[in-house]
Amino acid sequence: MPQRHNSRLKGARLPVGAAGRVLLAAPTCGPFCLAGKCSVASGKALCSKCAGVMVPLLAGPNTGQCGCEAGFYFNRSSSAASPSCSPCEPGFICQPARHYVAPAARTAFDRKACAAYGPGLTTRRGKSTSAALCVEKPGYFFAPNGTAPGAALCRGNTWSVGFSKSASCKPCPAGYVIAAARDSNPAERDSAKKCKLPPGYTLSMPQGAPQVQVVACLPGTYQPDYLPYGTTATDTKCSECLQGVTTRFNAATSSAACNRLLPGYHAAAVANSSEVLAARPCPQGFFCEGNANSSSPAAAISFGNASHETGLVPAPAAAALAAAAVRQCPGGLWTQRIGARSESECAVPPGHMLSASGQLQPCPDGTFSSAWRQPDQAGSCTACGRGMRSEPDATGGAVLLGLAVGPDGEEAEGLALPIRGNLQACYTPVGYGLYDNGAGGFTAQPCSNNSYGSDQKAYAYKGVPCSPCPEGTETRTGGLSGTHLNSELNGYVGWRACVTQPGYGYTAALGPAPCEQGSWSAGGTASPCTPCSTGLTTDASWTAESHDDAGDCRLGPGWGYHGGQIVPCPEGTYNALLRADTRAPCDACPDNASTPSAGANSAEDCTLCAAGYGAASDTAPCADCSLLNGYGPPDRQERACTRCPGQLLGFTFFWAGALLTYRSPAISTPRATAPADCVLQFAQLQDELWALNATAAAAAGHESLEACLAQCSGACQYVTYDYAQRACSMRSASGSGAHVVAFKALYAGDMLATNERQAGPLPRAVAAGSGRYTQWQDDIPFGIGVQAPATAAAAATSKDACFTECNWEEACAGVVVVGGSLTGEAASGCRLIYGFTGLQSLAATSRSLTRAVPARFN
DSSP states (O other): OOOOOOGGGTTOOOOBOTTSOBOOOOOOOOTTBOTTOEEEETTEEEESSBSTTOEEOOSSTTTTSEEEOTTEEEEOSSOTTSOEEEEOOTTEEOOSSOEEOOTTOOSOOSOEEGGGGOTTEEESSSSOOSGGGEEEOTTEEEOOBTTBOOEEEOOSSEEOOOSSOOSSOEEOOTTOBOOGGGTTOGGGGSSGGGOBBOTTEEEEOOTTOSSOEEEEOOTTEEOOSOBOTTOOTGGGOOEEOSTTEEOSSSSBOSGGGOOEEOTTEEEEEEOTTOOEEEEEEOOTTEEOOOOTTOSSOOOOOOOOOOOTTTSSOOOOOHHHHHHTTOEEOGGGOEESSSSOOSGGGEEBOTTEEEOTTSOEEEOOTTEEOOSOBOGGGOSSOEEOOTTOEEOOOTTTSEEEEEEEEOTTSOEEEEEEEEEOOSGGGEEEOTTEEEEEOSSSSEEEEEOOSSEEBOSSOEETTOOOOOEEOOTTEEOOSSHHHHHTEETTTTEEBSGGGOEEOTTEEEETTTEEEEOOTTEEOOSSSSSOOEEOOTTEEOOSSOOGGGSSSGGGOEEOTTEEEETTEEEEOOTTEEOOSOBSOTTOOOEEOSTTEEOSSSOBOSGGGOOEEOTTEEOSSSSSOOEEGGGGTEEOOTTOSSSOOEEOOOOSSOEEEEETTEEEEEOOOEEEOTTOOSGGGEEESEEOSSSSSEEOOOOEEOSSOOSOHHHHHHTOOTTEEEEEEETTTTEEEEEEOOSOSSEEEEEEEOBSSOHHHHHHTTTSSSTTOOTTOOSEEEEEEESOOTTSSEEEEOSSTGGGTBHHHHHHHHHTOTTEEEEEEETOOSSOOBOSEEEEEEOEETTOHHHHHEEEEEEOOGGGBO
16 A cells, blocks of 8 residues: 655654664655655655646656656745746746656756857747757847857847747848947847838838838938838928028938028028028028038028118128128119029119119109019110100009018018109199190190190190180289299199289189279289279270270269369269379369269269259259358259248337337358358347447438338448437448458347257357358447457457357357458457447337348358
């Protein structure tokens, strides 16, 4: 019966006999046999199931003992308490058959690494049992050393997945590389995916090609990275340099290679590495040929704002232009656009030409140019037409738009430069007319000789011929007309240049027209005719000669010179003629006639009688109204005189118990014109008892007062009638002498009415006075009535003052002007004459009446 293995016997001492011999232990299966799985047969211990993955050996001296299977090795390294067999790891070689593991084994049993034959070897899998199973690792190719295995690292742009005993590495696809920095790292060569697209290259699929190809980045692009295998063409595009920037060569690997310029661009900013950080199109008027093939990068340059004179940006210094690979167009030429690449793009812009010295200049006045031209075709501009002019004005010509470089390098509008750029720049000058020259063109001529041109420029060929001045007008070199003369070009501008001819004036309704009667014009104006002064006029029939000067204004019918001025003919006068003498008075109406109003211009207007005159009928001659004891008012519209008013109450005197009344007839002053010119022929200065002493008895008229008064004529000054004696006496002036006797004349009508007229013509006249005195030259006047010297000092030296003194005395009947004369004013004294009144002896029976003689009034 097999002896069970007792693990507890592990490490026990064998028993020693009495004779000192060691007793042999019974056979055991060893420590690796599972409990109850060990049996003894034929003196041998046999294990039927070992611990873990260990297996019983089936042959050999250790048959029945536990060991490791082929391709396994005994491994105690992980846990000494539980040793086991482990499969041989890849890269190692283990025993090719089952093999015994001694119970005391502590380390791996004869496990050998493929690397022991050289680096880069491994096995395809674990449990390898022979060196023949050693193969190359990825990144290596198989290189046996005689009969021993060997491997070598892939070099260059090759790779290997290993494990195939391949005698060589595979090359990367065309154009792909293994980074040089990774050359010694087999992990970077273990597959085709470790082949990279190198910096400076990209993938391309040319038209008709069977597959994508690796190509170098073109000039102006760069690719800085190693790109993994399998990258698509879309993912491998080279990055472009900034617009206008390129590289000197292809296959550029960084933006720093973007340090050259394409034609048409200049560098605006450059890094220390010479990389162009900003590029701008070449400004107008310059050209940039680029420096892609230059050995030196371009320098940065900046440009200022456009010049208001040239429309282009000013040129920087020549050294700066050269360093920046920029050149300015010669002679001030322009380029049509920004970004010019060569001098051939420099041209003459519209509105310009080249001078004989090859310098750009604006088209001269009278010409234009509408197109860009090459220098050899721009020696002149197109003429507008003889006499025409042109101007660089946006309203008449074109605008040459200078171009600026926008913020993103785009073309933008810059400074606008007005030019003579098309036919619209040509114009007919003001004061000129435009005419067809008969040869397919036009000629502008100055408007002169009583014609005028438009006051507005007429652009292109829209001008019109000169317009003739209207009838009655003309042009003159000076004066108002001269102010409308285009002095530079000698053409008259606008209709206002046409001024009036002599005898013509402007009217609002008709324009220039002959001066009407009563006006004149010397011409040379745009004004109406000048009216003649008041009362003056011109000939009724118009001629220029009769209406061209103020001297043509003559005294007109109905007007005359009176009172120092020209006035309508006063009433009673007329003027029927046009008189050159402007100080001639009007003619008086004949035969004391008058006119109904002022301004009469014909003798036939003398239909009324003059003031103070009248007639008995429309056909009777006009006579002095005083002859009819009447007056003729100046404003009446009939020819008859108005009779002076008579007395109603009369003068009274008491005698023999009766009231005796005398009513005096009224008479008027010569040429009397108003009731105030009517006076009583005989006046009693005071009712009742009032008398003057008479000096001589009358020859007749003693029977009554009326008969007595009838005797008073000639030099008779007054009468005194004595009722008791029935005697008529009177006093007559001597007619000569050194003194003046004057008696008051009373207004016609009653005393009461006279009193009410005190405020009349003489504002403060006394009740009984009219202010008029009948004067007589007399040598012995001092015995008349009762006399008293005047109290006013002035009255002693002035006749008028003497009269005034008497005016203020109601009882004063008259005055004696001592040393006075009928015609003079001087006096040496003044005595007031009063009558006898009351019961004085003379007055008791007598009454006196003074006589008024209008021809002798003061």
